[in-house]
Amino acid sequence: MAEKEEKGIPKKEIEKLVWRKEEKTAKFDEKQKLLQMSEISLWLDHYDDIFSDFDPRPFSQRALSDDFLLEAKRASKEKISGAIEMQFLIPHDKRNKELENTIKKRLHDHFK
Template sequence: MGAMINIKNIDIALESYDDLFSDFDISNYAKRELSEDFVKELIKRASTEQYDSKSFQITLSMPASKRDLPAERIIHRRIKQHFARRVEVLDREIKAHQNRGIKYLIIGSLIIILDIFLPTDIPFIYAISNILLVAGWFGVWTGIAKILDEPTALINQRKLFSLLASAHYQFVNEEDIMIMRQAESVDAVIKEAAPSPAPQPAPKGEHK
């Protein structure tokens, strides 16, 4: 039997589709920028779950009378594209961090090689040689540290945005959510009101 996939549900209530988009952008849904408030709220809600989640299901609820299925298909694609682009930006930043480490390593190595060929019988050159040697080893060790020490904050962000880019987004009727919650409340009340089973009497011992 395969391992169970850990799916986390995130529910966000909307008054209209405009809640998802910037107030300062009047373009259509295919081009309009997502609202920073919506993006921040989604990231905040998801970030508490990212370390033990394999995937997210994002449920966006709004009044049934305001829903538009063609618009929802466009919005669904736009949200995924937004986080996919943020993953690409982080990939470039992580790569740049590693490239800086490689540059430090190469420059430090070249300085050490140069230092080997400097004459040491002239006091001034000898002093310069010592300074270059320190600088060279500093560059080498700094480069190695940058290559091996991955930028944890960027990697964690990338993981979160990758999960949000691949998440399942669905729109539902606000009324259906309310009915479901009312049913859950009724079930909870019934369970609390149900009498507890009477304790069973202890078996009597045999009389001699």
């Protein structure tokens, strides 16, 4: 006896597709949960909040602020070990993509 078909697809194949979708959804949910556990979000009024007020050098060389480092350390203690993603929340009108790339490189150099 032939299997029941839905829109020309055998029932067994539909069940496989549903199972795969549920499996992918579960994996995605797990990744999202891990990402949230490894994510640190810090609010900045401007980019200077990351750096020392006493260091006049450009951002590519400037020392990081003690306040910033303490807050990042405190926030990271609450997260799982391993890779941590740090996000900065900054007003849209103050964003500067070119400067952000310089800051990312500076932070990578500091934390490596």
